Amino acid sequence: MSEASPVKAYALHAAVITxxxxxxxxxxxxxxxxxxxxxxxxxxxxxxxxxxxYVGLLSLGHAMFFAAGLYGAGLAVIHLxxxxxxxxxxxxxxxxxxxxAIGLLALRTTGVAFMIVTMMFAQVFxxxxxxxxxxxxxxxxxxxxxxxxxxxxxxxxLDLTDPTVRYMTALALFSxxxxxxxxxxxxxxxxxxxxxxxxxxxxxxxxxxxxxxxxAAVVVSGTICAASGAAYALxxxYVGSSFxxxxxxxxxxxxxxxxxAATTLGPxxxxxxxxxxxxxxxxxxxxxxxxxxxxxxxxxLFFPKGILGSLRQRWLxxxx
Numbered sequence: 406m407s408e409a410s411p412v413k414a415y416a417l418h419a420a421v422i423t424x425x426x427x428x429x430x431x432x433x434x435x436x437x438x439x440x441x442x443x444x445x446x447x448x449x450x451x452x453x454x455x456x457x458x459y460v461g462l463l464s465l466g467h468a469m470f471f472a473a474g475l476y477g478a479g480l481a482v483i484h485l486x487x488x489x490x491x492x493x494x495x496x497x498x499x500x501x502x503x504x505x506a507i508g509l510l511a512l513r514t515t516g517v518a519f520m521i522v523t524m525m526f527a528q529v530f531x532x533x534x535x536x537x538x539x540x541x542x543x544x545x546x547x548x549x550x551x552x553x554x555x556x557x558x559x560x561x562x563l564d565l566t567d568p569t570v571r572y573m574t575a576l577a578l579f580s581x582x583x584x585x586x587x588x589x590x591x592x593x594x595x596x597x598x599x600x601x602x603x604x605x606x607x608x609x610x611x612x613x614x615x616x617x618x619x620x621a622a623v624v625v626s627g628t629i630c631a632a633s634g635a636a637y638a639l640x641x642x643y644v645g646s647s648f649x650x651x652x653x654x655x656x657x658x659x660x661x662x663x664x665x666a667a668t669t670l671g672p673x674x675x676x677x678x679x680x681x682x683x684x685x686x687x688x689x690x691x692x693x694x695x696x697x698x699x700x701x702x703x704x705x706l707f708f709p710k711g712i713l714g715s716l717r718q719r720w721l722x723x724x725x
Contacts, residue, residue, distance in 0.1 A: 410723040411591065417724075418587055421670060422580045429572050437568040441575040443673075443680050445637050446660070448582045450672030452629030453657035458667035459590060460622045461602030465654045466507070466523030467630055469530035472649035473500040474631030476534070476541060479644035482553045484540065489556050489565065493635045500631020501624055503530075508623035512616060524651060531649040546645025554639055571640045578636050579673075582629055587669050589625070590725055598622055599667075630657075663704060665711030669725050674712050678704075 425444070429437065449471050456462050478496030481487040487495065511522045534541045541547070556563040563570050589595050600608045601615050609615055638644050647653070657672070664675030682700055686693035708715040717724040 413723050414587065414591070414725045418583060418669070421673070422576070422583070425576055425579070429569065429576070434568055437572045439680065439684070441568075441572045441640065442637075443676050444575040444579040445633050445640070446656075446680075447673040447676040448579055448633040448636075449630050450657040450660040450664075450676055451582055451586050451669075452626045452633065454661045454666060454668075454672050455586065455589070455629065456622055456626040457658065457661060458671070459595065459598045459602065460619055462619065462622075463520045463658075464523040465520050465651065465658075466511075466525075466527035466530075467626070467657055468649050468651065468653035469507075469527040470500045470504055470627040470630035471634040471637075471653060472530065472534065473503045473627075474634030474636075475638045475644050475648050476634075477631070478635035479547065479549050479638035480540065482549050482639070483547055486553075489554060489639055493632075493639060496635025496638065497628060497631050500634065501628040504624045504627020504631075505620075507627070508620045512619055512623065524654070527649070527651060527654055531646065531651075534646045534649050541646070542644065544646055546643055546647075549638060549642040549644070551642065554642055565640050566642065574640060575636065578632065582632065583669065583673075586629075587725055590667075590669060594618070594621075661711070663701070663711055665714030665717070668711070668713040668717060671711055671713045678712070 425440070428440065432440070449467075452470070453464070453467050456464055456467075474496035476496075477499030478492040481492040481495045482489070507523070507526050511519055511526065514522050535543055538544075551564075551566050554565040556565065565571055565574060590598075597608065597613055597618055600611075600613070601618060605615050634648065637648075660675035660679060661672055662675070663678055664671030664673065679697075682697055683693060686696045690696070704712070710718055713724060
C-alpha cells in the first residue's frame with residue numbers, strides 16, 4: 406500500500422457520500438424512497454461483510470440481528486411509547502446483546518457447523534416472533550403509527566415520513582457506518598481480522614486471541630445490522646416476520662458477493678445492482694427473474710470476486 410492509498414480511499418468514500426447527497430436534489434420523488442431503502446439495506450450488507458468478508462465466517466443467521474433492531478425499535482414505539490431516538494438506541498442495544506450471546510455460543514464451532522448453527526438460531530428467532538403474535542403481529546406484522554415517527558426538538562420537529570427527511574436520515578446512517586467500517590478495516594484490528602481469515606492457526610502463534618477478536622467482530626457486525634433494522638422500522642413504519650426469515654440472511658450474502666467481499670463499498674454496489682436490475686426488468690416482463698439470473702451468472706463469470714473485488718484485483722489495488 407502506497408502512502409497515497411489512505412488519501413485515495415477516504416476521498417473515494419467522501420465522493421460517494423457527496424454523490425448520494427447531490428442525487429437527492431436531482432432524482433424524482435420515487436427514487437428518494439427507493440434509494441433510502443437501498444442505503445439502509447446496504448448498511449445491513451456492510452454489517453454482514455464485516456464478518457463474512459473480513460473474518461471469513463459464513464453466517465446464515467444475520468436476519469435475526471436485523472430483525473432484533475427492527476422489532477426492538479418498532480415495538481418500543483408501539484407498545485412502550487418510546488421516542489424515536491430512544492427506540493433507535495433500544496433496537497441497536499437489542500441487536501448488540503443478541504450478537505454477543507449468539508457469538509459466545511456459535512464461535513465454538515467452525516466452517517459449515519458455524520453456518521448451520523447461525524441458521525438454526527435465526528430460525529428459532531423467527532419462530533419466537535410468530536409465537537408471540539400478540540406482541541409482534543405475527544405473519545401480518547405491525548405498522549408504526551405516523552405520529553410516533555416524529556423527532557421533536559423544542560419548537561421544531563422532523564417528520565420521518567417525509568421523503569426528503571427519510572432520505573437524508575438514511576444517508577446520515579449510511580455515511581456514519583461506511584466511515585466507521587473504513588476506519589475499522591484500515592486499523593490494526595482490521596488487519597488482525599484479515600489474518601484470522603487467511604490463517605487462524607498462524608495468527609494464534611503470533612500471540613493473538615482469535616476467539617475474542619472474532620467475538621468482537623460478531624458483535625460489531627450484529628450491531629451494524631441492528632442499526633439498519635431499527636432505522637428501517639422508524640423510517641418506513643413497518644415491522645414484519647419476513648425480515649427475520651432465512652431469506653433475509655441469504656440476501657446480504659448475495660449483495661456482498663456481487664459487490665465484492667472484503668471491500669467497504671462492495672455492499673452498496675451489490676445492493677444497488679440487485680435492486681435496480683430487478684426494478685427495471687420487472688417493468689418490462691413478468692419473467693424478470695430469468696433476466697436477473699442471467700445477469701448474475703454473467704457477473705460471476707466475468708467478475709468472480711464481485712464487481713469491486715475484481716476491479717481491485719485487476720487495476721485498483723488501493724481500494725479498501
